[in-house]
Amino acid sequence: MVFPSINLVSDARNGVGESPFWDAASNSLFWVDIPARRVHRWRPDGGIAxxxxxxxxxCIAPAASGGLVAGMESGIFKLQLGxxxxxxxxxxxxxxHADRPMRFNDGRCDRQGRFWAGTMHLDMGLARVAGAVYRLDARGLQQQLDGFIVPNGMAWSPDGRTLYLSDSHPTVQTIWAFDYDTTDGAISNRRLFVDMRQHPGRPDGAAVDADGCYWICxxxxxxxxxxxxxxxxxRSVPLPVKKPAMCAFGGPDMGTLFVTSIRPGDASVEAEQPLAGGVFSFDPGVKGLPEHPFAS
Known part of the structure; x- marks a missing residue:
C-alpha cells in the first residue's frame, strides 16, 4: 500500500492540539492548544499568530458575524481576535456541569449553523460518566445527550442528515450515528457506527469528506x-506521532487534510516522537467540505 507524504505544518509542540478548522476568507488554519489556553492561526506563507x-x-468554530464561537470551561463564548x-x-x-472540574471538549457547527459541543471531566483517568452533549442556537443552550466520559468525533454527513459522535475513553471506544433533523436539530435513532476496539487507536476528532466518508484520528x-x-x-494513514487528536479539511480547494496532535509530558517523547504536538497535513485524495459558521 502506498501512503501519502506527511508534511509538518507547524512544530507547535501543543500539549493538546485540537479543533482545527480552515477559514477560506483568510486562507488560514485555526486550532487550539487546550491546556495552554491558546488559539493559533497558521497561514501558508508561514505566518503563525x-x-x-x-x-x-x-473547541472553536467560525462565527458568521466575525470571530469565533468557543466551548471553554464555564460555558460557550464568542471570541474576537485582535x-x-x-x-x-x-x-x-x-x-x-454535572461534576467538577469539567470543560468543553470536541465541538463544531452543524450545516445550519447550530453549535454542538460535549463536556468532560478534567481527569480522564477517573472515568467519570459526567459528560454531556449540548446544542446552542437561537433557542439557547440545551442539553441533548448525557452518559458520556469523553464525547468526541462530532461530524455531519454531507447532506447534514446524519450526525456522528463517539466516546474516546479507553473503556468505551465507540462511534455512533444518529438521524439528524436539519429543520430543528433534533436527533434520533442512535445506532452503532464503528466499534473502535476492533481497530487501532481510540476514536478522537473527526471530519467528513465530500464522498460522505468519515475520517477519525x-x-x-x-x-x-x-x-x-x-x-x-x-484506509488508514500512519503519522509520525502516536496521538493525533483531530483532523480537518482545508486549503484553497479543500483537498488537504490537516491533523493536530498531543505532546505527552513524559521524558521519552523527545527521543521517540520529537514532533508530537505538531500540526501535520497530507493529500487524502478526496476533497472535504467547508465548516459552516455559527449563526450568531
Whole structure:
C-alpha cells in the first residue's frame, strides 16, 4: 500500500492540539492548544499568530458575524481576535456541569449553523460518566445527550442528515450515528457506527469528506482512519506521532487534510516522537467540505 507524504505544518509542540478548522476568507488554519489556553492561526506563507484566553478552550468554530464561537470551561463564548494579539471573550451561555472540574471538549457547527459541543471531566483517568452533549442556537443552550466520559468525533454527513459522535475513553471506544433533523436539530435513532476496539487507536476528532466518508484520528495508534458511510474501514494513514487528536479539511480547494496532535509530558517523547504536538497535513485524495459558521 502506498501512503501519502506527511508534511509538518507547524512544530507547535501543543500539549493538546485540537479543533482545527480552515477559514477560506483568510486562507488560514485555526486550532487550539487546550491546556495552554491558546488559539493559533497558521497561514501558508508561514505566518503563525497566537492569542491567549483566560480559560481552557476545548473547541472553536467560525462565527458568521466575525470571530469565533468557543466551548471553554464555564460555558460557550464568542471570541474576537485582535490584530495586536489581544482577545476579548463574551459569554453566550453558561453551563451547569454535572461534576467538577469539567470543560468543553470536541465541538463544531452543524450545516445550519447550530453549535454542538460535549463536556468532560478534567481527569480522564477517573472515568467519570459526567459528560454531556449540548446544542446552542437561537433557542439557547440545551442539553441533548448525557452518559458520556469523553464525547468526541462530532461530524455531519454531507447532506447534514446524519450526525456522528463517539466516546474516546479507553473503556468505551465507540462511534455512533444518529438521524439528524436539519429543520430543528433534533436527533434520533442512535445506532452503532464503528466499534473502535476492533481497530487501532481510540476514536478522537473527526471530519467528513465530500464522498460522505468519515475520517477519525486513531489516538495512541498514530493513524488517521477513513470509514465509509456503512462503517467499513476504507484506509488508514500512519503519522509520525502516536496521538493525533483531530483532523480537518482545508486549503484553497479543500483537498488537504490537516491533523493536530498531543505532546505527552513524559521524558521519552523527545527521543521517540520529537514532533508530537505538531500540526501535520497530507493529500487524502478526496476533497472535504467547508465548516459552516455559527449563526450568531
Amino acid at each position: 497566537t492569542w491567549q484566553a483566560d480559560e481552557m478552550i476545548g 490584530d495586536d494579539g489581544s482577545m476579548s471573550a463574551q459569554r453566550l451561555a453558561q453551563v451547569a 486513531g489516538n495512541d495508534a498514530g493513524m488517521v482512519h477513513r470509514f465509509t458511510p456503512q462503517g467499513r474501514l476504507d
